[in-house]
Amino acid sequence: MRTTVRLTIRCSDAGVCDQLVSVLAPDNEGTPRGMSLKMEARKETLEVKIVSDSSSGAVSTAVAVLRDVFLFQEVWLLSRAWTPKSMGGSQVA
Numbered sequence: 001m002r003t004t005v006r007l008t009i010r011c012s013d014a015g016v017c018d019q020l021v022s023v024l025a026p027d028n029e030g031t032p033r034g035m036s037l038k039m040e041a042r043k044e045t046l047e048v049k050i051v052s053d054s055s056s057g058a059v060s061t062a063v064a065v066l067r068d069v070f071l072f073q074e075v076w077l078l079s080r081a082w083t084p085k086s087m088g089g090s091q092v093a
Contacts, residue, residue, distance in 0.1 A: 003058040007048040009069055014043045016076070021046060023072050024065065032057065 011017040021041045031037050034053035039046060048065055052058035 001053075001055070003052050003055040005050040005058045005062040007046075007050075007062060007065060009046040009048070011044045011046065014041075017041050017044050017046050019076070020069065020072055024048075024068055031061075035061065037061065 009020070011020060018041060021039060024039060024046075032052075035057055036049075036051045038049045040049075041047075048062075050058050050061050050065075052061070
């Protein structure tokens with residue numbers, strides 16, 4: 001039995017979505033045998049499709065992608081908070 005997991009992730013804008021794709025892209029290579037992982041960015045939306053011969057493999061891969069997305073969000077938000085105001089961010093003391 002093949003299992004398919006689809007994730008739809010909405011970003012604040014297309015630039016953030018492109019940055020997220022560049023962070024996740026290395027994970028697209030070297031997927032285990034019997035699994036495929038496809039990412040497609042459309043404006044501010046990232047769609048991830050995982051197809052696997054193993055249900056547990058599909059679910060664990062989806063969880064890993066979500067964990068990476070949340071890590072990206074935290075790092076991105078922190079980097080925005082520490083960017084000088086002249087560059088569009090706010091300085092946090």
